Amino acid sequence: MTSKRFSGMCVLALAALGLVCGRAQAQFDSPVEKKWTVQEKDDKGEVKDVLYMSLDGVLVHETDPAKAPQPRVVTPGTPSTQDQAGTAPSDAVVLFDGKDLSNWSADDGKKTKWVVEDGAMLPTKDSGMIRSKGEYGSCQLHVEFQTPTPVEGEGQGRGNSGVFLMGQYEVQVLDNYENTTYPDGQAGALYGRKPPLVNACRKPGEWQCYDIVFHRPVFDQDGKVVKRATFTVFHNGVLIQDHYDLSGGNGWLGPHAVTDYVAHGDKGPIMLQDHGNPVRFRNIWLRELAD
Numbered sequence: 272m273t274s275k276r277f278s279g280m281c282v283l284a285l286a287a288l289g290l291v292c293g294r295a296q297a298q299f300d301s302p303v304e305k306k307w308t309v310q311e312k313d314d315k316g317e318v319k320d321v322l323y324m325s326l327d328g329v330l331v332h333e334t335d336p337a338k339a340p341q342p343r344v345v346t347p348g349t350p351s352t353q354d355q356a357g358t359a360p361s362d363a364v365v366l367f368d369g370k371d372l373s374n375w376s377a378d379d380g381k382k383t384k385w386v387v388e389d390g391a392m393l394p395t396k397d398s399g400m401i402r403s404k405g406e407y408g409s410c411q412l413h414v415e416f417q418t419p420t421p422v423e424g425e426g427q428g429r430g431n432s433g434v435f436l437m438g439q440y441e442v443q444v445l446d447n448y449e450n451t452t453y454p455d456g457q458a459g460a461l462y463g464r465k466p467p468l469v470n471a472c473r474k475p476g477e478w479q480c481y482d483i484v485f486h487r488p489v490f491d492q493d494g495k496v497v498k499r500a501t502f503t504v505f506h507n508g509v510l511i512q513d514h515y516d517l518s519g520g521n522g523w524l525g526p527h528a529v530t531d532y533v534a535h536g537d538k539g540p541i542m543l544q545d546h547g548n549p550v551r552f553r554n555i556w557l558r559e560l561a562d
């Protein structure tokens with residue numbers, strides 16, 4: 272190869288690299304990043320080039336509150352123990368604090384048959400699902416639950432309940448402590464679509480918790496999903512769903528199928544399932560999030 276031809280190929284290769292880099296850069300259109308240099312005197316009076324940078328027009332390390340407002344102050348809640356439920360953060364919507372079911376109704380909007388016992392709420396025979404009176408979209412949701420003792424049943428029949436976001440996207444509740452079932456139906460599964468990353472169940476009779484970060488799906492005018500729901504879930508502090516992009520609805524259609532996405536509004540209730548097992552719940556709160 273001649274040196275002229277070789278250098279020509281290098282120019283082409285560099286141009287191609289530039290195109291690739293340009294494309295990679297173009298994928299990240301937010302935040303808009305700008306950099307510039309200003310000559311400034313340092314403490315010793317020497318003039319130096321100082322690099323400045325802004326993200327979406329706000330200077331890095333900006334201190335003017337008009338340009339970079341301070342984050343809102345939230346007083347954290349207290350953690351729960353096995354003997355006592357904790358409390359919610361100061362900006363949370365408290366759905367159940369162990370006292371009453373005033374924030375809840377039956378699925379049909381009538382008075383629920385669920386009851387409160389020793390600071391926990393639980394279904395009674397044939398009480399059906401319970402739903403929050405308030406409706407919510409994207410949110411951070413904290414729920415504590417306790418599967419029953421003595422243990423009865425196996426597989427899906429043991430300590431089955433569920434936490435339903437927007438009344439339809441289920442994070443499964445099940446007693447999977449030394450109890451196996453199909454992975455996409457076990458505790459912490461996004462029912463029928465995504466098993467949890469690990470099984471972090473405590474023993475039946477022990478209090479457990481889910482901390483869920485949910486972003487609702489978004490639909491266009493034709494009812495087509497244009498942004499899928501995402502779930503991040505911690506089970507007893509262990510990450511079990513890592514910003515998972517839900518591929519469709521997870522209502523039960525039969526042994527081997529679940530629902531597709533069906534367009535719905537921006538908000539829906541939090542619902543808890545009555546699957547015929549006396550699973551107890553306590554300390555339920557949420558914080559609404561931007562989509």
Ligand code: MG
Pocket residue numbers: 431432433443444544546
């Ligand atoms: Mg269930």
